[in-house]
Amino acid sequence: xxxxxxxxxxxxxxxxxxxxxxxxxxxxxxxxxxxxxxxxxxxxxxxxxxxxxxxxxxxxxxxxxxxxxxxxxxxxxxxxxxxxxxxxxxxxxxxxxxxxxxxxxxxxxxxxxxxxxxxxxxxxxxxxxxxxxxxxxxxxxxxxx
Amino acid sequence: xxxxxxxxxxxxxxxxxxxxxxxxxxxxxxxxxxxxxxxxxxxxxxxxxxxxxxxxxxxxxxxxxxxxxxxxxxxxxxxxxxxxxxxxxxxxxxxxxxxxxxxxxxxxxxxxxxxxxxxxxxxxxxxxxxxxxxxxxxxxxxxxxxxxxxxxxxxxxxxxxxxxxxxxxxxxxxxxxxxxxxxxxxxxxxxxxxxxxxxxxxxxxxxxxxxxxxxxxxxxxxxxxxxxxxxxxxxxxxxxxxxxxxxxxxxxxxxxxxxxxxxxxxxxxxxxxxxxxxxxxxxxxxxxxxxxxxxxxxxxxxxxxxxxxxxxxxxxxxxxxxxxxxxxxxxxxxxxxxxxxxxxxxxxxxxxxxxxxxxxxxxxxxxxxxxxxxxxxxxxxxxxxxxxxxxxxxxxxxxxxxxxxxxxxxxxxxxxxxxxxxxxxxxxxxxxxxxxxxxxxxxxxxxxxxxxxxxxxxxxxxxxxxxxxxxxxxxxxxxxxxxxxxxxxxxxxxxxxxxxxxxxxxxxxxxxxxxxxxxxxxxxxxxxxxxxxxxxxxxxxxxxxxxxxxxxxxxxxxxxxxxxxxxxxxxx
Numbered sequence: 001x002x003x004x005x006x007x008x009x010x011x012x013x014x015x016x017x018x019x020x021x022x023x024x025x026x027x028x029x030x031x032x033x034x035x036x037x038x039x040x041x042x043x044x045x046x047x048x049x050x051x052x053x054x055x056x057x058x059x060x061x062x063x064x065x066x067x068x069x070x071x072x073x074x075x076x077x078x079x080x081x082x083x084x085x086x087x088x089x090x091x092x093x094x095x096x097x098x099x100x101x102x103x104x105x106x107x108x109x110x111x112x113x114x115x116x117x118x119x120x121x122x123x124x125x126x127x128x129x130x131x132x133x134x135x136x137x138x139x140x141x142x143x144x145x
Numbered sequence: 146x147x148x149x150x151x152x153x154x155x156x157x158x159x160x161x162x163x164x165x166x167x168x169x170x171x172x173x174x175x176x177x178x179x180x181x182x183x184x185x186x187x188x189x190x191x192x193x194x195x196x197x198x199x200x201x202x203x204x205x206x207x208x209x210x211x212x213x214x215x216x217x218x219x220x221x222x223x224x225x226x227x228x229x230x231x232x233x234x235x236x237x238x239x240x241x242x243x244x245x246x247x248x249x250x251x252x253x254x255x256x257x258x259x260x261x262x263x264x265x266x267x268x269x270x271x272x273x274x275x276x277x278x279x280x281x282x283x284x285x286x287x288x289x290x291x292x293x294x295x296x297x298x299x300x301x302x303x304x305x306x307x308x309x310x311x312x313x314x315x316x317x318x319x320x321x322x323x324x325x326x327x328x329x330x331x332x333x334x335x336x337x338x339x340x341x342x343x344x345x346x347x348x349x350x351x352x353x354x355x356x357x358x359x360x361x362x363x364x365x366x367x368x369x370x371x372x373x374x375x376x377x378x379x380x381x382x383x384x385x386x387x388x389x390x391x392x393x394x395x396x397x398x399x400x401x402x403x404x405x406x407x408x409x410x411x412x413x414x415x416x417x418x419x420x421x422x423x424x425x426x427x428x429x430x431x432x433x434x435x436x437x438x439x440x441x442x443x444x445x446x447x448x449x450x451x452x453x454x455x456x457x458x459x460x461x462x463x464x465x466x467x468x469x470x471x472x473x474x475x476x477x478x479x480x481x482x483x484x485x486x487x488x489x490x491x492x493x494x495x496x497x498x499x500x501x502x503x504x505x506x507x508x509x510x511x512x513x514x515x516x517x518x519x520x521x522x523x524x525x526x527x528x529x530x531x532x533x534x535x536x537x538x539x540x541x542x543x544x545x546x547x548x549x550x551x552x553x554x555x556x557x558x559x560x561x562x563x564x565x566x567x568x569x570x571x572x573x574x575x576x577x578x579x580x581x582x583x584x585x586x587x588x589x590x591x592x593x594x595x596x597x598x599x600x601x602x603x604x605x606x607x608x609x610x611x612x613x614x615x616x617x618x619x620x621x622x623x624x625x626x627x628x629x630x631x632x633x634x635x636x637x638x639x640x641x642x643x644x645x646x647x648x649x650x651x652x653x654x655x656x657x658x659x660x661x662x663x664x665x666x667x668x669x670x671x672x673x674x675x676x677x678x679x680x681x682x683x684x685x686x687x688x689x690x691x692x693x694x695x696x697x698x699x700x701x702x703x704x705x706x707x708x709x710x711x712x713x714x715x716x717x
Binding site for chain 2: 012014019023024026027029030031033034035036038041042043044045046047049050051052053054055058059062063064078079080081082085089121
């Protein structure tokens with residue numbers, strides 16, 4: 001069903017959060033009763049480094065308007081250096097996204113520590129705002145790929 | 146008719162799934178913010194899964210004692226094949242409900258907690274929207290749990306013995322704390338004597354000489370400690386509970402193989418060499434000494450003398466040597482320089498002592514007294530911005546910009562502590578990373594400073610970073626505490642269950658996963674041409690997953706099937 005441009009666009013956003021830092025930050029944001037957008041869905045993984053290209057791309061194909069991957073700050077990874085690997089893989093995927101007509105901004109990697117509940121809320125709210133401005137994902141359910 | 150496959154203890158059988166969905170009200174925290182009755186009725190009528198029977202209920206506080214008893218009874222009486230709990234964060238109560246499952250026939254990995262409190266009721270004000278979101282998460286949970294597989298803990302026998310590397314004060318303390326009738330300690334020291342740097346120290350604490358010699362004596366007498374002097378570590382393989390270590394003697398190159406369950410690294414530190422630079426220009430014949438060589442003179446019978454044999458009538462004590470360049474404060478120099486000032490004054494009350502410092506760092510509770518005593522004894526303290534020496538001529542710039550020059554009989558430098566020479570080589574053998582300063586890297590600065598990324602390898606004393614005798618000993622005891630609670634003789638160890646496995650049929654043996662594994666948990670099986678995960682070492686981070694070009698990896702409990710299912714549900 002085509003959405004009329006008059007109806008306000010509510011993006012579907014998936015957040016892959018690492019268990020040790022950002023998932024804990026989301027808990028803190030929760031216990032601090034900070035307001036978060038209902039359009040944001042959390043999927044917990046043990047480490048941001050578990051997120052591979054295929055998972056991200058198929059999440060886009062399946063219709064996510066934006067994906068946030070968030071983990072521990074550099075140097076603070078529970079597994080030593082998983083977040084460095086995540087960062088490198090991201091840099092590569094952003095290049096691929098350009099070739100798919102997918103704005104690289106739809107994918108964001110953020111570092112949010114367990115103590116940063118407030119920052120978590122800010123990151124999620126700002127990212128949601130950015131994706132709302134970018135509009136619907138152009139390759140949703142695309143048969144081109 | 147679609148049926149769900151369940152793997153059970155070696156044989157595949159098909160059975161109808163019966164999923165229990167229990168939503169916790171958490172008092173008003175969830176119950177007051179989410180329309181649970183609507184969720185109950187919506188989920189009960191869910192027709193996504195024709196072959197799945199759903200039992201949906203709510204309860205006041207599921208984590209309470211009656212709540213857990215209720216849940217246990219429900220699982221047993223209903224014979225659930227899967228369980229979904231809608232409640233709080235898994236970080237709060239995942240283990241609580243896993244324990245409940247363990248009391249029943251339900252495998253704890255066929256249960257899932259869905260966080261509808263932190264992700265819904267607490268962060269979405271609009272009750273309608275919060276209810277919708279919670280329902281969506283719960284549907285996702287049901288879909289996800291049906292994709293989960295049973296996982297089983299595989300307890301491993303452990304070796305309670307411990308290898309301690311380094312026979313200084315920290316290593317000796319660790320060895321003595323750990324040795325016992327049911328636990329042997331292998332104490333390996335590269336030199337020909339025990340005691341390390343502490344043997345050269347003088348008057349650090351009352352009766353210190355006695356403390357050190359008493360410790361050495363205790364080690365020699367302890368029949369559960371096997372001492373290897375003039376010995377180095379040649380090779381290490383293994384993991385917590387089961388390490389195999391090859392030692393090599395420096396005297397005759399003979400090797401000895403030992404087995405241990407844990408390794409304590411107490412390799413100490415050394416003083417950095419100030420070296421000759423723009424700031425430090427002196428000849429070997431000049432009366433310029435490091436703090437440690439002065440400590441040595443004081444601990445001898447003759448006290449401190451100049452090369453001429455006379456006692457010095459003035460001495461400059463220069464703090465913070467190399468601090469700017471190293472980018473860390475060694476934290477102990479202020480305290481020991483004040484101790485040295487006191488020793489100089491004891492030797493001759495007329496001696497003129499000037500301490501040049503950038504900052505004074507006195508972290509221990511009795512340090513302040515030492516400072517006051519030094520001041521009372523007439524020691525001059527000068528805070529400087531910059532300093533340089535040419536032999537025993539000291540040029541310095543004070544904080545107000547004023548420059549000055551003084552000449553002394555003797556100059557004593559307090560150089561930064563630096564990692565000992567073998568640190569890098571040993572870090573390689575143990576697959577433990579080094580920090581930005583070259584010391585062994587701890588798991589966490591505050592919460593676990595003695596642990597390392599290689600579980601079972603601990604760092605104590607100054608191998609971890611600059612510290613004094615007392616802190617070194619505390620670190621040693623902290624590592625002993627962790628080892629004593631984790632390697633209990635006769636008991637088994639349960640390694641992480643949610644590990645990665647490599648499917649042999651897909652693996653090409655390219656070795657990418659070996660390269661990225663921080664824990665060295667993957668090895669190459671050359672005879673089969675594949676890579677293999679050592680499940681006892683793997684921690685299940687999943688970093689290897691993205692490196693596999695052939696899709697041979699499976700991260701248990703976070704498989705692709707499971708994660709894709711969650712994505713599908715999130716985007717419905």
